[in-house]
Amino acid sequence: MSTDGLPNLTDAGIKSFLETAPLYSQRRFKLPLTPRKNLRIEEIDSFCEVCDQTRPFHNNALRDTGADKAAAAMLIPQYLSTGKHSFSFSCVSCRKSIRIYMVEQIVDDRTITIQKYGQLPRGDIPRDKTLQRFLKGDRDNYEKAVICLSHEYGIAAFAYFRRIVENNIYRLLDLLLEDLKSSGGDDENFIAIQSLREESPMSEKIKIANLALPGHLKPDGLNPLGKLYQVLSEGVHNLPEEECLKKAKATSECLAFLVSELASRKEHRARFKSMIGEL
Ligand SMILES: [Zn+2]
Known part of the structure; x- marks a missing residue:
């Protein structure tokens, strides 16, 4: 099988896999040029519930097991091979919270496929608070989209996010117009955003939207x-799972960015007005 486009297996790759990959998801890597003995890494980052902040977590296991030492003493070379690896990390600050991961690895001539088959404690499903508030009328779709994303069900996640954009695009345009009005944005952007509310072919709308935002957005x-x-112009049916997953993530990021920027600008304006109005 071709290894084109596969990332190399690195500590950073393993770290990100442990931190973010959903249970039972797989990742495939090229074996590194410098052979490694196992999947061991020294550190991950995680949100510590005791310290109430993101902290580094260090590997608890001793660097070499008895078997490793015996093999080393007999000069038997050790290479990463098909099998299982378990990880246990604890928070460097409180030493109280732990993170445990079980991983199965399948190694062939040039690649390694790893799958996470156990994790403690259960990972949280990340939700964007500002987006959640903005989408409160479309809560059901947003919940489903986030859950699909967390399981890497790309096609479903993309379909839900596409529906969310469809349902909420006019509210987003309203927020944009409001922002442009109060910040004295130029007329061109204003007219462009308004024309997006009118009936026109999607290809035309994409062109307009691509020119309609002020620099700070x-x-x-x-x-x-x-x-x-x-x-909105793309159908889900033709796209492969991975492509859909990428698009679902990008859609979530674009929505979250616009909504949170616009919301915080609105809040700052209101605070400024109320302070200065009192002078
Ligand atoms: Zn801690």
């Missing part, structure tokens, strides 16, 4: 509104 020139209109 386009981090490094990336236009989240353009991306959202792109999503």
